[in-house]
Amino acid sequence: MTVRIAYIEEPPFYWTGDDGRPTGADIELAEVVLRGIGVTSIAYHRTSFAEFLPGVREERWDMNVPIFVTAERAQQVSFSAPVWTIGDGFLVRADNPKVLTSYEAVAARGDVRLGLIPAQVQVDAAKAAGVSDDQIMLFNDQPEAVAALMAGRIDAFAATALGNRATAATNPALDAVDVDAGKPGAELIGAFSFSTSNPDLREAVNAGLRGYLGTPDHRARMAKYGFTRTEIDGVVGRAPDA
Template sequence: MKVTIAYIEEPPFGWTSPDGTATGADLDLADAVLRAIGVTRIEHCLTTFSELLAGVEAGRWDMNVPLFVTPDRAAKVAFSLPVWAIGDGFLVRAGNPKALDSYASVAQRSDARLGIIAGQVQHDAATLAGVPAGQILVFEQQADAIEAVRSGEIDAYASTALGNRILAERIGSAVESIDHKTGSEGQQRPPVGAFSFNRNNSELIHAVDGQLRLYLGSTGHRARMARFGLTAKEIDPVLECRSV
């Protein structure tokens, strides 16, 4: 049995290593789950974020790496059980010159420019917080948004708080990560992410969900995710949701 999973360049969740292989927390989790349900061949397809949902919906691949679950997305694809819960954050230049720590803080400064990847939930979050369209720059690739922060074209790049912390560690002293304040933008608990599939692929969906129920929160799962910086902070909220 072969399964093709699409991913994007977004450490620590997924990226292409120097030797050309795909790696990352989400791909490692997918590998463990798919092998456990009897998949013998796993192929990886690098794509852009804006193509993830369209690609799996059209059957160009079998599943996507986890992305945030929203009603609009759930109308197009089928989601697995949630696998992580992560709040938003900013990547900014060192020292955070404009003191940006939430979408509201961007909206309050007309001279602040915010970078977002096309199609990601951060765009809606920023708009709902009152950030004018003229202050938002949309990028197709994360690498372009990062370079825009470093060059000063934008003042902050919005993504997951965890992802930005990893990026800041890799890039070095030129940038820093800023976690959004707890409870900012009206979020009482971090949003969840899940694998997504073509809605007609019920056999794979059910098999993946069955294994996720067994595996999520286990010692092996936590150890695998810790290698990529995911901790109980990102894992436990989805386990708590299942127990309610």
């Protein structure tokens, strides 16, 4: 049995390694769970964030790596049991020269430009806090946004706090700042997603997740990528939200 899974470039969750193969915390999780339910072959498809939901909905592949669960997305795809809970954060230049610690702080300064990726939950969080359209610059992916930050074209890039910490740890010119996005709890939950016409795979993955999440092996694998008890304990034993 072969399962096709899509991913994007967003360390430490998923990215393409130096050897050209997908790697990352959620890649390892997918491989352990899929092998555990009898999958013999995994085919990875690198794509863009904007193509995640259309691609799996149209069955161009079978599942997506974990993304945030939202009510709007749950109308388009089926989500697995949650696999992590993570808040928002900013990537800023070292020492955070404009003291950007929240979306409200961005909105309060007309000279600040915020980098975002279209359709990610951070776009809604920024706009809800009053960040104006002319303060927002959109990018295709994390590497493109980080390059713009390094070049001074934006003052901050909003993504997951964990992902930003991982990026800053490898680049002394950048700092990571955790922010309070003010999002409802469900929007902080990440899960695999599937076509609504493929309930068998979703349920098989859920069965695998129920037996694996929170185990010593799971915690050890995730710890390599910066995950702590905070990101894991909040979802262990939780049922799917959609």
